[in-house]
Amino acid sequence: xxxxxxxxxxxxxxxxxxxxxxxxxxxxxxxxxxxxxxxxxxxxxxxxxxxxxxxxxxxxxxxxxxxxxxxxxxxxxxxxxxxxxxxxxxxxxxxxxxxxxxxxxxxxxxxxxxxx
Amino acid sequence: xxxxxxxxxxxxxxxxxxxxxxxxxxxxxxxxxxxxxxxxxxxxxxxxxxxxxxxxxxxxxxxxxxxxxxxxxxxxxxxxxxxxxxxxxxxxxxxxxxxxxxxxxxxxxxxxxxxxxxxxxxxxxxxxxxxxxxxxxxxxxxxxxxxxxxxxxxxxxxxxxxxxxxxxxxxxxxxxxxxxxxxxxxxxxxxxxxxxxxxxxxxxxxxxxxxxxxxxxxxxxxxxxxxxxxxxxxxxxxxxxxxxxxxxxxxxxxxxxxxxxxxxxxxxxxxxxxxxxxxxxxxxxxxxxxxxxxxxxxxxxxxxxxxxxxxxxxxxxxxxxxxxxxxxxxxxxxxxxxxxxxxxxxxxxxxxxxxxxx
Numbered sequence: 001x002x003x004x005x006x007x008x009x010x011x012x013x014x015x016x017x018x019x020x021x022x023x024x025x026x027x028x029x030x031x032x033x034x035x036x037x038x039x040x041x042x043x044x045x046x047x048x049x050x051x052x053x054x055x056x057x058x059x060x061x062x063x064x065x066x067x068x069x070x071x072x073x074x075x076x077x078x079x080x081x082x083x084x085x086x087x088x089x090x091x092x093x094x095x096x097x098x099x100x101x102x103x104x105x106x107x108x109x110x111x112x113x114x115x116x
Numbered sequence: 117x118x119x120x121x122x123x124x125x126x127x128x129x130x131x132x133x134x135x136x137x138x139x140x141x142x143x144x145x146x147x148x149x150x151x152x153x154x155x156x157x158x159x160x161x162x163x164x165x166x167x168x169x170x171x172x173x174x175x176x177x178x179x180x181x182x183x184x185x186x187x188x189x190x191x192x193x194x195x196x197x198x199x200x201x202x203x204x205x206x207x208x209x210x211x212x213x214x215x216x217x218x219x220x221x222x223x224x225x226x227x228x229x230x231x232x233x234x235x236x237x238x239x240x241x242x243x244x245x246x247x248x249x250x251x252x253x254x255x256x257x258x259x260x261x262x263x264x265x266x267x268x269x270x271x272x273x274x275x276x277x278x279x280x281x282x283x284x285x286x287x288x289x290x291x292x293x294x295x296x297x298x299x300x301x302x303x304x305x306x307x308x309x310x311x312x313x314x315x316x317x318x319x320x321x322x323x324x325x326x327x328x329x330x331x332x333x334x335x336x337x338x339x340x341x342x343x344x345x346x347x348x349x350x351x352x353x354x355x356x357x358x359x360x361x362x363x364x365x366x367x368x369x370x371x372x373x374x375x376x377x378x379x380x381x382x383x384x385x386x387x388x389x390x391x392x393x394x395x396x397x398x399x400x401x402x403x404x405x406x407x408x409x410x411x412x413x414x415x416x417x418x419x420x421x422x423x424x425x426x427x428x429x430x431x432x433x434x435x436x437x438x439x440x441x442x443x444x445x446x447x448x449x450x451x452x453x454x455x456x457x458x459x460x461x462x463x464x465x466x467x468x469x470x471x472x473x474x
Contacts, residue, residue, distance in 0.1 A: 004145065005230045005241035012149040013226035016156060017219050017371050024199040024367040037207035039270040040362055050271040058278050061446065065285040068454070072292045075461075076248050079299040083468055090465050097458055104454075113450050115443030 060112045064104075071100055121237035148240060152229060156378060161191040163377040166424075167431055174435040195370065203366035206269050213267035218364070218371040220260035225378040227253045231307050232385050235395050235416035239308065246307035247299060250386055251292055254341075257379065258284050264372070265360035276359025279349050279442060284341050286449045291337035293457040294330040297464040298390040301327070301473065311394040316401055318393040322474040326463040331391045333457050338383040339430055340445070342376065346437035347445060384426035388419065392426075395419040401474070 039046045075093070082089045107113065127147070131140040165180070165188065172179025180187035205214055231246035233239040243249050258281050265277020299305060301323060302313035316322075320331055340347035343359075351359030361372045388394060395415035399407045440448065467473050 002241065004141070005148070006227065008145045008148050009152060009226045009230055009240070010223055012152045013223040014219060015149065016153045016226075017222045020199070020371065021203065021367045024201070024203065027200045028202045028366070030202040036204060039206045039208070039268070040357065041271070042357070046270075050269060050274050051266075054274070054278060058282050061282050061286060061450075064450070065289065068289045069285075069292075072289065072296070075293075075296055076299070076305070079296045080303060080305060082300055082465055083303045087469055090462065090469060093465070094462055097462070101455070101458070108451075113447065115446060 057115055064107060064112065067103070068100070071096075121235070124238060152226065152240075155229075156226070156374065159381055160374040160377055161195065163381065163427070164191045164194070164373075166427070167377075170428065170431045171435060174432070198370045199367055201366040203368050204363070206363050209269040209363065210267035213263050214363075215368070217260045217264035217267065218368045218375075220263065221257050221375040222371055224253060224257040224260060225375045225382065227256075228379075228382045232382065233307050233311060233389065233394050234419055235414070238416065242306065242308050245305045247295055247305045247310070247386075247390075250382075251288070251295060254379070254382065255284070255288055257375065261360050264364070268360070268363040270363050272357045272362045273360050276351060276356045276362070279356075280343060280360055283343070283347060283349065283445060286446060287337040287340040287347075287453075290333050290449060290453040290457045291341060293454075293461050294334035294337065295386075295390060297327065297330045297461050300461070300465050300468050307389060307394070311389060311396050314393040314396050314399075316399055317474060318391065318396070318398070320391045323464065323467060324473065326460050326467060327391070327473075329460050330457070330464065331387075333453055333460070334387055334391070335426070335429065336453065337449075338387065339433055340449070342379050342383060342430075344380065344430055345434035346439050348434075348439065349442050349445060380427060380430060381423065384423045384430065385419075387426050388422035392422045393418075394422075 039050070041047075074096070078089065078093060082093075128144070131143055134140075135143065168190070169179045169187075178187075180190035183189045183193045205211055228250055230241040231239065231243050231249055233242075261284070262277050262281050265273040265275075265280070268274070298310065298319055301319055302310045304310055304313070313319075314322075319327055323330075343349075343351065349355075351361075356362075361369055364372060395418050397407070397410035397413060397415070397418050399410065
């Protein structure tokens with residue numbers, strides 16, 4: 001059906017979600033209550049903002065992910081042609097993986113993979 | 117022989133012979149919208165019921181058995197209940213992002229349906245980079261999850277979203293590498309060609325041990341990617357209440373819940389397509405008679421059977437393995453699965469180049 005499918009499916013998803021929310025708006029009999037809007041924190045009033053510091057580990061993993069994900073993008077086109085190119089392609093990707101893996105080992109040695 | 121292909125072909129033929137091309141295309145779009153929305157609703161209901169029934173059987177109890185025959189209408193009743201609940205937005209939340217997040221998750225789940233072949237010739241869009249498209253679009257849902265956690269103005273939500281994000285992006289790597297090993301074997305990214313390449317047997321049985329390793333890694337990775345137990349740290353009830361959707365209620369919560377189950381279906385469908393031959397019946401080499409008998413089972417039954425088998429497997433995991441700690445989770449991926457799958461890809465490539473597979 002071609003690339004129209006993207007548009008059609010997006011419209012379908014929006015209609016589905018918006019339709020559900022809209023129908024529930026009509027069915028709901030809400031009540032007004034001062035405490036209702038408070039963020040959930042196991043029954044006690046919430047202290048401070050949640051938008052404060054969080055573990056730097058997430059950032060390191062995101063960086064590592066970025067490197068390996070870009071690697072994956074390179075591997076996709078390689079995977080399609082590898083059968084035609086033959087054994088040379090295997091040697092080349094092995095060298096590529098080796099270089100990548102050396103960097104990964106460096107990150108591991110530096111303690112980037114350790115969760116604090 | 118019964119086949120969905122004939123039905124879709126005759127509908128398309130009828131549309132284009134009755135109306136002018138623009139009108140026919142519009143009507144086709146309308147039919148697809150109706151079909152996928154109905155499919156989403158039904159799939160959500162069926163999968164949630166299945167989850168509860170499987171969980172009950174694993175724990176030697178009956179599960180839902182009051183609403184409808186054998187409790188079949190339980191999830192429908194639950195959906196109606198959820199629709200009648202008020203959707204709250206917490207004070208101090210980022211209202212725009214808070215309301216946008218469920219839409220993004222739903223759109224991502226819906227878009228991935230496009231290249232999946234449900235039966236022979238029953239596919240919305242046979243894009244020539246199908247597998248790449250699936251792995252690209254399915255990772256968009258991370259943005260929705262991070263958005264939901266960030267906008268909620270709740271500490272549990274933010275922590276849950278962060279964990280979820282780290283987990284999904286990490287396991288995407290080894291899932292991607294296992295997918296690539298099948299791309300190497302079949303030499304194409306297009307879903308229909310990958311299925312066609314399994315005419316003489318499914319890749320799982322034809323590629324020796326490396327493909328089986330790739331399959332196991334794929335199943336582990338997608339279990340983590342869909343935030344299922346034993347990798348459900350993002351919504352570990354004892355630590356983080358409900359993770360990124362703590363603050364969501366009513367219909368918006370239902371959308372997240374639905375998208376989660378749709379994602380399970382999608383990853384299992386991809387797994388079935390790549391490793392178990394999609395709609396391709398079980399063919400063994402040159403056994404003509406056997407292959408012919410297998411061809412009598414409709415292709416949609418094959419596809420759904422394989423997919424639901426994988427879904428059952430993932431549901432089974434939940435009641436078998438205890439939950440991992442967050443550092444164990446990340447070290448499992450980065451120290452074991454990623455190096456193993458990189459090395460495994462090289463082995464699969466060697467098999468593919470030398471033609472050692474069956």
